Amino acid sequence: MVLTHRNVDGIDIVALAGRLVMADVPQVRQRLLAVVEQGQGKLALDLAEVSFMDSSGLSVLVSVFKAARLKNGDVALLRLNPTVRSLIELTRLHQIFAIFDDEAAALARLR
């Protein structure tokens, strides 16, 4: 799993690429929690290149969301492919995550 991190006006944008499954979870969780800890807790997760995710991947998203909310921040999910979107909706996590197809809209939400 490849993570690419940039910061735009205090908002962290992390793009993930590959499969977010149990084997990748410890590393991805640690890196995303570090981003939240070191930043303002405002994180846009670009999942356009995540081809597959399982429930352990979802656990990372929820853990990072909880960490961000503890800092009065938020996590927006960006550019979900149909497979990942289906999983998010199946597990009703769209009830807690703001989901966007457009980065500018996600950044506007997080500001």
Place this chain on the structure above:
Amino acid sequence: MAMTRTISLAIDSRPECIELLSHALRGLCGLTALPSVEIAEIELAMVEAVNNAVEHAYRGEPGHRVVVELHLSPGHLGLAVRDRGEPMDPGQLAGSTETLKPDRADPATWHPRGRGLAIIRSCMDSVEYQARNGVNVLAMSRKLDRTGPGSGS
């Protein structure tokens, strides 16, 4: 005459080995006429079941065997995931029909875990669990709406 064809795949109980099963399953599902979105659902169900074996039955300990059996017959796909680890409480499967209901306004509902069995149930038509003589088996099946060129007919 229609035949059921079966293949068994075994991995060591390490998370990094699960991807091997994913690749194999996708290739085998290519023998059916299943669209890619349905193959992804079957893959997800299998991955969740194997995750459970690795993480819960074997408590994350490597060096144990997880076996996946795939049964292909016309109009039907079956999967069985076997381990010899700690058995699951059968009540967990029964209770998995109740999907977690996260509420953005209620932090008590932000559960990181506990979605695997509900995902399996939603991806497959039937799911059964049996623990007998030290062997745990999670058996899943799904109807195939279309018959592909290699589905066994």
